[in-house]
Each structure stands twice: as C-alpha cells, then as structure tokens.
Amino acid sequence: MPTLTAASQLLTEARKHQSWITSIRRQLHEYPELGYQEVRTSEVIRAKLDELSVPYRWPVAKTGVVAQIGRGDGPCVALRADIDALPIHEEADVDFRSRTPGKMHACGHDCHTAMLLGAAKMLKAREAELPGVVKLVFQPAEEGGAGGNMMCEEGALENPAVERIFGLHVWPQLATGSIGSRPGVFLASAGSVTITVQGKGGHAAKPNLAIDPVATAAKIVCELQTIVSREVDPLEPAVVSITSIHGGEAYNVIPPEVKLIGTIRSLTMPGLEFLQKRVRAMAEHVATANRCTALVEFPGHDYPPTVNDAYCWDVAQELGREALGEEAVVELPPTMGGEDFAYYANRVPGCFVALGVRNEAEGAIYGVHHPKFKVDESALPIGSALHTAFALRSLAELHDKPRPAL
Numbered sequence: 001m002p003t004l005t006a007a008s009q010l011l012t013e014a015r016k017h018q019s020w021i022t023s024i025r026r027q028l029h030e031y032p033e034l035g036y037q038e039v040r041t042s043e044v045i046r047a048k049l050d051e052l053s054v055p056y057r058w059p060v061a062k063t064g065v066v067a068q069i070g071r072g073d074g075p076c077v078a079l080r081a082d083i084d085a086l087p088i089h090e091e092a093d094v095d096f097r098s099r100t101p102g103k104m105h106a107c108g109h110d111c112h113t114a115m116l117l118g119a120a121k122m123l124k125a126r127e128a129e130l131p132g133v134v135k136l137v138f139q140p141a142e143e144g145g146a147g148g149n150m151m152c153e154e155g156a157l158e159n160p161a162v163e164r165i166f167g168l169h170v171w172p173q174l175a176t177g178s179i180g181s182r183p184g185v186f187l188a189s190a191g192s193v194t195i196t197v198q199g200k201g202g203h204a205a206k207p208n209l210a211i212d213p214v215a216t217a218a219k220i221v222c223e224l225q226t227i228v229s230r231e232v233d234p235l236e237p238a239v240v241s242i243t244s245i246h247g248g249e250a251y252n253v254i255p256p257e258v259k260l261i262g263t264i265r266s267l268t269m270p271g272l273e274f275l276q277k278r279v280r281a282m283a284e285h286v287a288t289a290n291r292c293t294a295l296v297e298f299p300g301h302d303y304p305p306t307v308n309d310a311y312c313w314d315v316a317q318e319l320g321r322e323a324l325g326e327e328a329v330v331e332l333p334p335t336m337g338g339e340d341f342a343y344y345a346n347r348v349p350g351c352f353v354a355l356g357v358r359n360e361a362e363g364a365i366y367g368v369h370h371p372k373f374k375v376d377e378s379a380l381p382i383g384s385a386l387h388t389a390f391a392l393r394s395l396a397e398l399h400d401k402p403r404p405a406l
C-alpha cells in the first residue's frame, strides 16, 4: 500500500478550509430546496466543482451531480452527500437563516454537501497520487423521494464500478469531535401508510341514519397498536405510528370519510412487509365490522434498511480514532430512522457514519427535523477530512487487493 497521509494530518489540512466549507454551507442553508427541486443547490455544487476543475456528470436523477477525481484504470470508491431540504419553517437562532418561508435545511444536508465539496478540494489537490477514482455523489430527494435509488438506476455506481461507498450524516446526539455507527443494520426500513375510512355522512343527531367513520377510525387507531405489542417478537424492533387524523368540519355533522396517515418501520424488509400486511388486514376488518370500508395504501417509497458492511465500519473506526482520538468513536444502537443511503449500501459494501455536531455552548442541541435544529460548524472540516481519509484508505486497499485484515 502506498504511504497514506495520516487522518489527523488530513484534519489539520481540512481545518484550513473551514471558512471555505462554512461559506458554502451557509449559502446552501439560506436557500433550501425540496426533493428533486434542488436547481439552485445543484448550480452551487457545479460552480464549486468548476472552480476546483473537477469534472462531473449532470443531471443524474434530475438535479443530482456525480463528480470524479482520479484516474480511470484503478479501483473506484464513492462518497455520498444528500442535498435536499425539508418543508419546515426555520426557527433557528442563526443569521444565515432560511430565506424561503416554510423550507429549511433541518436535516443538515447543506452540511453534507459542503463537507463533500471540502473533500473534493482535498482530493483534487492530491489527484496525481490517487491509485484510482473517487466519485462524489451529490444526490437529490433523500427525504422520502428515494433519490438514492434513482441515482443508482441512472448509473451513479457504474462506469467505473464503485467498489465501496461512504456517507456521513450530522448527528446532534453526538458531541462534535466524535463519530458513531455500527456493523450491520444501522437504520430502519421505513414506509408510509394512508387509511381512508369511508362511511356515510349525516346529521350528528341521527347517528343511526349515518355510518360513522370517526368512531371506526378511532377503533382502527387503537387496534393497530396491538400489532407491535401482541404480534411482533418483543426482541424485534417495530413501529406503527398513526400521525395524522383528518375528517369532518362541523360539530353536528357526521362526515362521510376520515383519513389516517402514519409510518411503519422495521429493521428488515420482511419485517416491514409483515407489518404492512397486518395493518391492511386489521384496518379493513375493523372497518367491515363497523359497516365502513377502509382503503389502505402504502404510498411513496419503502426505504430498505441501511446495512453497513462490517469491514467498512472497521475502516471508518480506525480512521476516526486516528483523526479524533481513541475515545471519539462510539458504536451506536440501530435507530428506527430511515435513510436512502440504503440503496447504495444494498448494491455495494458501504458504511453510513454519524458525525457529532452537538455543542451545548452554541445551542446546537436540537434534533434533526426540529425547526431550531442547529449544527456546530466546527464539525464541518472533520467531515471533509473523514471523507477524504475514507476514500484514500479504501483506494489504497482496493488497489492492493486482496483486501487486508486490519
């Protein structure tokens, strides 16, 4: 294996780019765009890649960009950032707050994009020494749009074929200067459900002449709770949450219809399919027993679980310790959050790594998807350095196949 720059040295180097990375992050933060609408975001990414003389393919998955650094004859590893924002109105106490009411980078994808551009800068500077190719995957629509899947379908992992992939996600539960993940399943398979309960509307004073979908919907919500508590192995994580109930407008009218919306999650695809099957059966039968009908749908994309390759996690741990110290790496339990990095990790060995951004002194304490979500920006160069280290180490190893033991 060629001599590699130590991860700690990469971190020192990345810190010199702190203001460059931070300014990109803030620029993106001010103009958040939702899934597949990241037109301006994509422009910023391409402008920065142009500035660095990094070639790229665009559009991939509508607004996505796949950049490439290195030479074509060696192995290929990929680094991935998601670029989309959320339909949340920002309340964070920062002076680069979202300029678009109702939209916010509340999941830190602005940070992911800026950190990957930081890595692009560092990798480009050592392009001549790269024993292969690093692909930088900037993907749209992580938040429910399965942009990762579309990127794969449009060839993000081909030509040259990616052999290993890493992704970073800002993690407000972890302090800045630490990282975490785990071997195997890290994040859940997740999907949504809508249940439309139909009855017959009428005057609330004469319930006998109507068929009440409100009472039926209430029973369905209660019955669904027993799927997880009575039907699933207590040692197997499962979630069935109804998160919205809508029906009726007036106090004295029985509405004809009630709509329930929710989410269903498991750590395996068969687990998710079991829950969906039982939600459908239970909703339909409770409705029938109450003279209503229930139309059960699972709209959108069912994200598969995010499963880390154990060896890739070993690589990330070793480099994390090298960059940040022995105590800086933690093995996290799986979480029931979903993440479309799963689509890549399903196809090639990969690892999704949580990057600590919590800093109580700066008020960076809120969880992702919170309107006050805030990150400690001193974590940004850590992300760039780790991306760079993951790529350099992986290329060197894959170049010297067979894969060495740590």
Ligand code: NI
Pocket (backbone or CB within 6 Å): 107, 108, 109, 142, 169
């Ligand atoms: Ni996210």
